[in-house]
Amino acid sequence: MRYMLLMCGEVAADDNAPEPEPVTGEPEEPCWMPWAREMKERGVLLHDGAQLQHASTATTVRTSGDEVLVADGPFAETKEQILGYDVIECADLDEAIYAASRHPVARSGGVVEVRPIYRW
Amino acid sequence: MTEVEEAVAAAFRAEWGRVVATLIRMTGDWDLAEECAQDAFATALTRWSADGVPNRPGAWLTTTARNRALDRLRRSKTEAAKLQEVAALSVPGEPAGGDESGVADDRLRLIFTCCHPALTLEARVALTLRTLAGLTTAEIARAFLVPEPTMAKRLTRAKQKIRDAGIPYRVPPAHLLPERTGGVLAVLYLLFNEGYSASAGDDLLRPGLSAEAIRLGRLLAGLMPDEPEAAGLLALMLLQDARSAARLDGTGELVSLEDQDRSRWDQAEIVEGRALLEAALRRQRAGPYQLQAAIAACHSDAVQARDTDWAQIALLYERLRRFIPSAVVELNRAVAVAMAEGPAAGLVLVDSLAANGELTGYYLLPATRADLLRRLDRKAEAAACYRQALGLAGTEPERRYLSRRLAEVGGAPA
Numbered sequence: 001m002r003y004m005l006l007m008c009g010e011v012a013a014d015d016n017a018p019e020p021e022p023v024t025g026e027p028e029e030p031c032w033m034p035w036a037r038e039m040k041e042r043g044v045l046l047h048d049g050a051q052l053q054h055a056s057t058a059t060t061v062r063t064s065g066d067e068v069l070v071a072d073g074p075f076a077e078t079k080e081q082i083l084g085y086d087v088i089e090c091a092d093l094d095e096a097i098y099a100a101s102r103h104p105v106a107r108s109g110g111v112v113e114v115r116p117i118y119r120w
Numbered sequence: 121m122t123e124v125e126e127a128v129a130a131a132f133r134a135e136w137g138r139v140v141a142t143l144i145r146m147t148g149d150w151d152l153a154e155e156c157a158q159d160a161f162a163t164a165l166t167r168w169s170a171d172g173v174p175n176r177p178g179a180w181l182t183t184t185a186r187n188r189a190l191d192r193l194r195r196s197k198t199e200a201a202k203l204q205e206v207a208a209l210s211v212p213g214e215p216a217g218g219d220e221s222g223v224a225d226d227r228l229r230l231i232f233t234c235c236h237p238a239l240t241l242e243a244r245v246a247l248t249l250r251t252l253a254g255l256t257t258a259e260i261a262r263a264f265l266v267p268e269p270t271m272a273k274r275l276t277r278a279k280q281k282i283r284d285a286g287i288p289y290r291v292p293p294a295h296l297l298p299e300r301t302g303g304v305l306a307v308l309y310l311l312f313n314e315g316y317s318a319s320a321g322d323d324l325l326r327p328g329l330s331a332e333a334i335r336l337g338r339l340l341a342g343l344m345p346d347e348p349e350a351a352g353l354l355a356l357m358l359l360q361d362a363r364s365a366a367r368l369d370g371t372g373e374l375v376s377l378e379d380q381d382r383s384r385w386d387q388a389e390i391v392e393g394r395a396l397l398e399a400a401l402r403r404q405r406a407g408p409y410q411l412q413a414a415i416a417a418c419h420s421d422a423v424q425a426r427d428t429d430w431a432q433i434a435l436l437y438e439r440l441r442r443f444i445p446s447a448v449v450e451l452n453r454a455v456a457v458a459m460a461e462g463p464a465a466g467l468v469l470v471d472s473l474a475a476n477g478e479l480t481g482y483y484l485l486p487a488t489r490a491d492l493l494r495r496l497d498r499k500a501e502a503a504a505c506y507r508q509a510l511g512l513a514g515t516e517p518e519r520r521y522l523s524r525r526l527a528e529v530g531g532a533p534a
Contacts, residue, residue, distance in 0.1 A: 094287075
């Protein structure tokens with residue numbers, strides 16, 4: 001089965017976002033790397049994944065007839081936003097739940113939505 | 121009922137879950153499994169009349185249902201996948217179990233899948249009753265006071281989610297087993313309680329559901345002999361069910377535990393529940409169901425209400441609180457403390473519970489407070505609490521009981 005893990009969590013409003021830490025010396029390993037290694041060892045295949053930029057950079061697009069309606073902001077105005085995603089391939093929902101439960105976002109107060117992907 | 125009809129009805133109760141569970145494993149198709157199981161029981165009615173009841177009705181029914189599935193899959197063999205299914209079904213004998221947990225009974229796979237946490241609690245309960253216990257959609261709808269189409273939709277959605285989201289059909293592996301077992305036990309106990317004290321409506325008892333819960337609990341305890349909590353739950357349900365006849369008087373009024381006619385308690389259920397509990401406790405792995413059964417057993421042991429070992433019950437609630445850190449458990453402990461040490465000691469605990477606000481809206485909080493105040497002869501305060509409880513109580517008998525108490529302390533009807 002193929003699943004998308006949607007990482008959701010609260011994000012600070014842009015104005016209050018802390019200044020990014022200046023990078024010195026060797027770049028640190030991204031926080032999701034140990035997770036990716038653990039998944040690989042379990043035979044969970046990572047197809048794709050990315051961290052998304054802040055929700056304030058989102059643009060929503062709708063159409064009405066021939067008109068394209070563009071708006072600023074994410075599709076849902078909630079405190080919790082989609083932070084990133086991973087597409088994984090694994091045996092069943094239990095494996096996908098395990099993968100989600102081990103992800104750094106789930107381990108730091110965020111929520112992971114597990115969605116099966118249609119296979120044609 | 122003819123002899124054959126009786127045999128089929130008995131086989132239905134004993135074998136339905138097994139036939140469906142096996143067919144789901146073989147076909148991976150829940151609807152097909154149910155339909156073919158139904159067909160097999162219908163066929164049994166005619167064939168058993170002609171040929172006699174087979175020696176092993178379960179095996180006969182499973183084979184018949186499997187052949188029916190085979191026919192149907194052959195007729196619809198449009199996809200390669202179906203052909204593979206047909207090939208798998210054609211293999212004689214039982215395929216190997218292959219669960220990591222080493223448990224192979226299909227009914228156990230079925231119950232763990234029905235009670236998977238990715239399904240809503242309502243769906244888990246309905247699916248368990250439909251596929252494992254064999255209740256019809258109409259029966260389940262009636263039991264939960266929802267229209268039949270609503271229940272049908274609930275069942276369909278649950279089966280769709282199992283298929284589409286990839287919920288595995290298996291007993292969970294060892295590292296998930298304790299947690300998932302807890303989930304299964306919770307579904308069965310919820311089912312029992314739905315039957316034992318209906319949460320809405322006029323019927324305080326819906327014994328059909330309690331009986332199903334006990335039957336499923338017996339099945340689970342048999343399938344998981346190394347899980348003392350499964351035996352603990354069965355013991356708990358039996359010990360509580362033993363009191364059901366005494367719980368209502370001749371006019372349908374609720375009778376409190378201390379006023380119940382203990383000669384009407386079902387001794388066979390008490391003896392069985394006690395034996396199960398003792399065997400479970402010997403394994404030295406206490407859990408919330410064993411502790412609750414132990415509390416129920418304390419009541420069963422008391423020939424008269426005044427013989428009840430309330431100090432022991434208060435201790436058991438103290439231990440239970442470590443497993444279930446809930447305000448309801450603490451409220452029950454307060455009642456036990458009040459009985460063991462006097463109403464004033466209980467009232468201190470109840471008041472601190474009321475202060476933290478967790479039980480706001482729960483009728484047993486003011487009802488308990490009212491009973492303690494009544495015993496302390498603080499009638500006016502007791503009446504106020506009874507009125508408060510009356511505003512929150514769910515079922516008619518509960519409300520009538522509170523009204524009677526209210527009248528006893530001299531309060532005007534609410």
